[in-house]
Amino acid sequence: MKVLDAEFVKGFMRMADDGWRQGWHERNGGNLSYRVKPEEVEAVREEFRPGEWKAIGASVPKLAGEYFLVTGSGKYFRNVTIQPEDSFCIIELDSKGENYRICWGLVNGGRPTSELPSHLMNHEVKFIATGGKHRVIYHAHPANTIALTFVLPLTDEAFTRELWEMATECPVVFPGGIGVVPWMVPGGREIAAATSELMKQYDVAIWAHHGMFCSGEDFDLTFGLMHTVEKSAEILVKVRSMQPYKRQTIQPDDFRHLAKDFNVTLPEKFLYEKH
Numbered sequence: 069m070k071v072l073d074a075e076f077v078k079g080f081m082r083m084a085d086d087g088w089r090q091g092w093h094e095r096n097g098g099n100l101s102y103r104v105k106p107e108e109v110e111a112v113r114e115e116f117r118p119g120e121w122k123a124i125g126a127s128v129p130k131l132a133g134e135y136f137l138v139t140g141s142g143k144y145f146r147n148v149t150i151q152p153e154d155s156f157c158i159i160e161l162d163s164k165g166e167n168y169r170i171c172w173g174l175v176n177g178g179r180p181t182s183e184l185p186s187h188l189m190n191h192e193v194k195f196i197a198t199g200g201k202h203r204v205i206y207h208a209h210p211a212n213t214i215a216l217t218f219v220l221p222l223t224d225e226a227f228t229r230e231l232w233e234m235a236t237e238c239p240v241v242f243p244g245g246i247g248v249v250p251w252m253v254p255g256g257r258e259i260a261a262a263t264s265e266l267m268k269q270y271d272v273a274i275w276a277h278h279g280m281f282c283s284g285e286d287f288d289l290t291f292g293l294m295h296t297v298e299k300s301a302e303i304l305v306k307v308r309s310m311q312p313y314k315r316q317t318i319q320p321d322d323f324r325h326l327a328k329d330f331n332v333t334l335p336e337k338f339l340y341e342k343h
């Protein structure tokens with residue numbers, strides 16, 4: 069089968085295009101990766117032309133030998149559906165999880181996203197934490213979430229609680245909460261380590277003054293998670309734009325009742341009393 073005819077590749081392209089349409093991917097902003105299933109690799113292997121091994125810039129031994137579909141560095145999400153072979157690639161990791169090689173795609177040259185260390189370290193943490201269920205790591209630049217990193221305290225507690233309050237479905241969609249990474253230089257191992265540490269407990273990590281990372285089982289769940297967090301951030305921006313305080317909101321005990329009825333566990337550290 070041709071790579072571009074495979075359902076997992078179509079799903080990847082649709083998600084990238086959805087993100088572009090949401091306005092989350094100015095220029096080359098954002099990146100997306102998917103850990104390909106063994107049977108999906110076999111279905112398209114005939115088109116693989118492996119290149120040179122190159123250093124990942126991080127060590128992910130638990131992902132040794134895995135294949136990933138990943139957007140290219142400097143490539144535009146806007147072009148993913150019209151120039152797929154130029155915009156993303158399939159990479160294979162070596163037996164140590166320290167090097168990768170491009171097997172398909174990026175036909176005009178280039179390399180996987182500069183955030184490859186963050187993607188792969190997040191994949192490794194989630195591989196362990198979910199027993200291999202999570203396959204998608206998504207990084208985008210959604211404006212409302214970024215705007216909040218200039219006005220809210222940069223703590224997991226503040227972001228989780230404020231975004232939970234903005235839409236009743238939020239604590240059900242991300243009951244574990246949200247982690248926050250202070251401003252750091254992007255593209256390296258240090259920010260990757262900070263993000264993957266948060267991904268041990270959260271499916272969402274916000275990068276101050278930059279964007280957001282989400283992890284999930286499939287394209288729908290991961291896109292839906294990013295969409296839900298950003299929608300909630302948009303509501304908070306609108307509320308704060310009307311007046312600096314909320315006249316009424318969802319209270320800690322309301323969350324506790326919701327948790328019971330919807331059968332989710334909401335950590336008490338997010339249900340603090342406000343003064």
Ligand code: 13P
Nearest residue numbers: 096098099141142181182
């Ligand atoms: P890439 O083009 O290398 O994927 O970088 C985009 C980005 O959002 C960096 O954080």
Ligand code: ZN
Nearest residue numbers: 097098278279
């Ligand atoms: Zn970015």
